[in-house]
Amino acid sequence: MSSRWSNSCERGKLKKGPWTFDEDIRLLRYIRLHGPGRWSALAKASGLQRCGKSCRLRWVNYLRPDLKRGSITPEEERVILDLHARWGNRWSLIAEKMPGRTDNEIKNYWRSHIRKRLPKSQYSTTEDQYNQGASLMPLSFPSTSTQAIKTKEVKASTPAPPTCQLPQLLSSCSKEDITHHHHHHHKVEEFPEAASSSGIACSSVDCNLNNNSSCSTDHRDRDNLGNQLQVLSDGAGEHYELFRCPSIEYDALSVMLNQFYGAGIPEAVSNSSLGTARTDVTSTIQLTDAYSNSSDDCESDLAASGMLWNAIGPIHDQ
DNA sequence: AACGAGGTCAACCGCGACGAT
DNA sequence: TATCGTCGCGGTTGACCTCGT
Numbered sequence: 001m002s003s004r005w006s007n008s009c010e011r012g013k014l015k016k017g018p019w020t021f022d023e024d025i026r027l028l029r030y031i032r033l034h035g036p037g038r039w040s041a042l043a044k045a046s047g048l049q050r051c052g053k054s055c056r057l058r059w060v061n062y063l064r065p066d067l068k069r070g071s072i073t074p075e076e077e078r079v080i081l082d083l084h085a086r087w088g089n090r091w092s093l094i095a096e097k098m099p100g101r102t103d104n105e106i107k108n109y110w111r112s113h114i115r116k117r118l119p120k121s122q123y124s125t126t127e128d129q130y131n132q133g134a135s136l137m138p139l140s141f142p143s144t145s146t147q148a149i150k151t152k153e154v155k156a157s158t159p160a161p162p163t164c165q166l167p168q169l170l171s172s173c174s175k176e177d178i179t180h181h182h183h184h185h186h187k188v189e190e191f192p193e194a195a196s197s198s199g200i201a202c203s204s205v206d207c208n209l210n211n212n213s214s215c216s217t218d219h220r221d222r223d224n225l226g227n228q229l230q231v232l233s234d235g236a237g238e239h240y241e242l243f244r245c246p247s248i249e250y251d252a253l254s255v256m257l258n259q260f261y262g263a264g265i266p267e268a269v270s271n272s273s274l275g276t277a278r279t280d281v282t283s284t285i286q287l288t289d290a291y292s293n294s295s296d297d298c299e300s301d302l303a304a305s306g307m308l309w310n311a312i313g314p315i316h317d318q
Numbered sequence: 319a320a321c322g323a324g325g326t327c328a329a330c331c332g333c334g335a336c337g338a339t
Numbered sequence: 340t341a342t343c344g345t346c347g348c349g350g351t352t353g354a355c356c357t358c359g360t
Binding site: 016017018019053054057058061062104105108109111112113116 | 325326327328329330331
């Protein structure tokens with residue numbers, strides 16, 4: 001039993017390791033059509049050379065649109081501390097109380113940030129709580145009933161089909177920023193190939209060199225990423241505007257997700273700080289702006305962008 | 319500039335549980 | 340009831356990154 005899933009992953013020498021951009025697109029497109037769940041079937045039907053387990057993990061921990069990006073806030077850390085003190089290493093349970101955070105993320109945060117600050121005696125007791133059969137303390141949070149949080153009996157619900165939760169991803173770069181930085185605000189042409197193939201009115205792409213202080217070159221500080229893609233809707237259809245900070249990577253997944261969910265939200269603004277630079281080089285497009293007259297740090301890789309648009313395809317025919 | 323140590327985090331692995339047949 | 344397929348959880352790994360020397 002325990003090895004069944006493992007075996008199915010081994011079967012046919014399925015791919016392992018970091019996900020590529022193309023795989024992400026395939027997975028997203030499939031989920032867009034059929035919703036998440038039934039991972040084994042999904043893995044086969046989507047054409048991905050991945051096992052269902054891997055697909056599920058990628059979705060849950062990385063591609064889900066309702067994920068909150070950026071560092072754990074002090075408030076969130078307090079919640080983690082509190083809940084961990086109550087429940088021990090019940091990461092999925094803790095994650096349920098922290099919308100937008102995954103169990104993996106919380107677990108990693110605990111191990112790399114919190115645990116090392118605590119004396120071993122302190123964290124080991126809470127970590128052992130569950131194994132010792134300690135009863136889970138009732139929550140002080142509005143949430144599932146305390147009966148429902150008894151240990152592993154809690155059956156994690158299948159993630160709901162994608163809903164429009166992009167407001168959670170609101171970027172730190174606002175329109176206001178843009179208007180305040182005219183000196184670096186220049187328009188570039190549409191993605192010709194993309195627009196034609198997708199059938200979407202992609203009227204313009206703004207490459208805004210936003211030099212405000214919130215823009216950081218530290219790719220790991222995702223809070224500070226200033227990339228922004230706006231999906232704008234008007235009578236003529238939808239078009240997309242992309243704003244970015246200099247010297248940071250424009251994450252293609254963001255574009256994809258905006259289009260992915262754009263159908264459901266007429267006007268969506270999203271943060272493009274999805275993913276990290278290190279996950280996979282192919283999952284990010286280095287937006288170095290070939291269209292800029294002035295600058296050296298903003299170029300764009302239209303081929304890659306075109307590939308993206310082609311890959312995800314138009315909304316209306318999905 | 320080069321290198322090593324330590325940190326971070328996406329992804330993997332093993333396992334237990336559950337539902338369907 | 341037994342078996343099978345699927346799913347989700349928690350622990351662990353390892354590639355990549357940053358920082359100090």
